[in-house]
Amino acid sequence: MDSADVQGATAAEPSSSGHTTTYTRSVCSLLEEAAQMKTEGNSFYKEKNIRSAIGRYHRALLVLRGLDSNVMSSVKGFGPEMPALTPEQEALLRNTQVDCYNNLAVCLLQRTNVDYVRVREYSLRVLQWRPGDAKALYRAGVATLEMGDAQTAKQYLIKACREQPNDANVRKYLQRAEAKLNQELQKEKAMYRGMFSSSLKSSSREGIDQTNETGEGV
Structure with a gap:
């Protein structure tokens, strides 16, 4: 046969x-x-x-x-x-x-109109099977940054940079994530300074009012 x-x-x-x-x-x-x-x-x-x-x-x-x-x-x-x-x-x-x-x-x-939610979703699916996939890490970082989460984006981009230390695009977006985090930190500091300043002014006014009331009593 x-x-x-x-x-x-x-x-x-x-x-x-x-x-x-x-x-x-x-x-x-x-x-x-x-x-x-x-x-x-x-x-x-x-x-x-x-x-x-x-x-x-x-x-x-x-x-x-x-x-x-x-x-x-x-x-x-x-x-x-x-x-x-x-x-x-x-x-x-x-x-x-x-x-x-x-x-x-x-x-x-x-x-032209990028669906960053989908980009992140697809990249994370890759990372489920290949946690060290540099391309997926990079794209997850880009999408997450564009979605407004600079802290998480930085983590993805740091890992991508470890896998591809000479990739200019990875370094560029890592710098953007760090710059955004620094900007957010400065805004937060300015907000707390404003709140602290308002609190001091309020305390100062209360002290003046109490002094005036004491004077009127005399």
């Missing part, structure tokens, strides 16, 4: 082993489809077709959603039990997800 006949016989076998073979093929085809979608998204991005690139990355993630054990565990029992992914398949799934979320974040940053 030649190799083609062997493959045909294997595919035709009923029972659970046949189901497993079919499922394995399905997993492989879905992983390949998602990887192809990601590649198409990269091509659109290079052509500066940001909208189409975003669409491809979203489609790739949608394909992978049904294979993600973290997602499917929440609906366990509502469908047929599927064999676990092999370590190689799991690695390919995560790598494709990480690339798509990273690429989505950079695409959104290219838009």
